[in-house]
Amino acid sequence: MxxxxxxxxxxxxxxxxxxxxxxxxxxxxxxxxxxxxxxxxxxLDKRICIGITGLSGAGKSTLITSLIYQLSHPDRAQLPGFAPALNGRLLGAELYPALDTGLPLFEYPQCLDALTANPPRWPKSTRDLSALELHVHLQGRRLGRNYRQKLILEFRDYPGEWLMDLPLLRMDFATWCRHQRDLLDSAPRADIAPELLAQLRDLAPDATADPRQLDSLWQDYRQFLRDCRRERKLSYLQPGRALLDNDEYGFFPLPALSHQPLAELNALPEDSVYKVLSQRYQAYVDEQVSPFVDSHFRHLDRQLVLVDLISTLFAGEESLEDMRKAFGHIADTFRYGSNGILRKLWRPRIDRLVFAATKVDQVLAADHDSLRQLLGQQLQQVFSGARHRGLPLYCEAIAAVRCSNESARDGRRMLVGHAMDGSYLGFENAEIMAHLPQDGEWQHYSGGLPPQLRPPMGIGREGYMPHIRIDALLNLLLGDKV
CATH class of the missing domain: 1.10.287 (Helix Hairpins)
Structure with a gap:
């Protein structure tokens, strides 16, 4: 048996x-x-991968929700500037997970639920990577016969705070410290947490590291970064992930490094302050920044960067200058160039970079073009170098969901809408100048930030989703593909 x-x-x-x-x-x-x-x-140009990010508070989740909704509901879309919609060729779109990415699906149903709730509310901010595939169905005509064609849009959404970490790939810890020292020694950072900055200056690189002291300084430095963003609307903040989570990255700049030779720093004991912080910095770059770049950017064909330029402008000259620094330091990180046949398969390059100023419904329609010109001037300063020539660079001014309407009072144009608490309000803002303000002109924007508005009632589901120039944005991203 x-x-x-x-x-x-x-x-x-x-x-x-x-x-x-x-x-x-x-x-x-x-x-x-x-x-x-x-x-x-x-x-065959039937699939295009678009990265979508933005500096803090720019409204990425709302923008992606609006794009999906407009393309998925051609009967309700208001896209007269997007040729397929205007000509009746846009048949609709279907949402799918981006299976090959291994990334979580963008939470479109939850975002749409927020915008269509009673009362409506804004979707939650992006705090991690997500992706989706949108299969856009179009009608073509060939030899007198109609046929259906499909364009697959792969959207990859990531927090703009992560974008600020990309320059770390080109710096060792000592270089980063010297770069940060120049920022910390000047306004507005020097005025935000003077006691903390004094402690950082007094910390000797060759001193024996006290883990409790370093951890305490790290927590204070994380709070300093968050205060820089909340109080002064600063953009160029590193490490960027510290603004979103509570992980213990544990490194901060050492202003006392001065101009010590790298060989001298590398010869310090392993338990020195410099060596401990340097190891933490390198671990962050190796474990957080590099994998993100390797797995994400090598797939992108196009990149959309959203900018809350209005809040930055009304926050003052220092805030606008910090945004320009952020643009400058990330400009060289994207892989630019044309996508030939083999490159489409092996290692795509970003062949189109689009910047969009968001929330333009906070200013009068007469100011929209000035806002676009102002963003363009910011970008021209950053991308004027020879290394960027030939890069197709575009800028636009949009509102993913329009929350205001224009009215008149005593012969003056004003905006009307609902505040976050539901109360009805009318307000006027300073006129947007079409050029970068000079020293004496900054007083023009001293009246304070525009009020935050609630999404309008009745959008989505069975109604329209009002917007400003989403059709123009679609043309910039997809016009040559459709």
């Missing part, structure tokens, strides 16, 4: 092994088929 049992057991084991091999073979065939479809879609 034992021989029969052993024979049966062996046969069963062999059958299971063969079944496992068959399952693996089927999976390999499926993956190969999927990859071949992906490759064909890219080669």
């Amino acid at each position: 034992s021989g029969i049992d052993e024979s049966a057991t062996g046969a069963s084991h062999e059958t299971g092994r063969l079944q496992k091999l068959r399952d693996q073979w089927r999976q390999l065939r499926k993956e190969a088929r999927d990859k071949s479809h992906w490759a064909a879609e890219r080669l």
